[in-house]
Amino acid sequence: MRRTRIGFVVGFAVVVLALAGCGGDDEDAAGTSDTGTTTATTPTDGTTLSASVGPGFEISLMGADGADVETLAAGTYTVEVDDQSDIHNFHLSGGSVDESTDVSGTGMETWELTLAEGAYSFVCDPHAGSMSGSFEVSG
Numbered sequence: 197m198r199r200t201r202i203g204f205v206v207g208f209a210v211v212v213l214a215l216a217g218c219g220g221d222d223e224d225a226a227g228t229s230d231t232g233t234t235t236a237t238t239p240t241d242g243t244t245l246s247a248s249v250g251p252g253f254e255i256s257l258m259g260a261d262g263a264d265v266e267t268l269a270a271g272t273y274t275v276e277v278d279d280q281s282d283i284h285n286f287h288l289s290g291g292s293v294d295e296s297t298d299v300s301g302t303g304m305e306t307w308e309l310t311l312a313e314g315a316y317s318f319v320c321d322p323h324a325g326s327m328s329g330s331f332e333v334s335g
C-alpha cells in the first residue's frame with residue numbers, strides 16, 4: 197500500500213514536469229517583412245519634390261528642375277524635406293494631406309504623398325505670416 201502511494205506521487209511529479217516543459221517552445225516565426233523602398237515596384241510618378249526651410253527665414257518647394265512649384269498634376273510624389281532650422285518647420289497641407297516636420301527638429305524627412313486636385317499651401321507654423329507658399333494641383 198505504502199509503495200503504491202509513493203509510486204503514484206513520483207509518477208504524478210514526472211507528468212507535471214513534462215507538461216511544464218512543453219510550455220516553453222512557442223517561438224515566434226520570425227517574419228522578415230521587407231519594407232525597403234524598391235523604386236522598381238512603387239507606383240509613383242517618379243517625381244521628387246524638394247522642400248526646404250531655414251536656416252534663415254526662407255521656405256521653398258522646388259521641382260526636379262530647381263524651380264518653385266506652382267502647378268502639379270495629380271499623382272503620387274516623393275517630397276524630400278530639408279528642415280535646416282530648430283526654429284522653423286515645414287508644414288504642407290491641402291486636400292487630405294497634412295504633413296509637417298517638428299519645429300525644434302532638424303534634418304531630412306521623406307514623405308510619399310498622393311496629391312489630388314486642389315489648392316495646397318506650405319508654411320512655417322511659427323512664422324506663417326512671412327514664411328509661406330502655395331501651389332495648385334490639377335486633376
Ligand SMILES: [Cu+2]
Binds near residue numbers: 285321327
Ligand atoms: Cu519659421
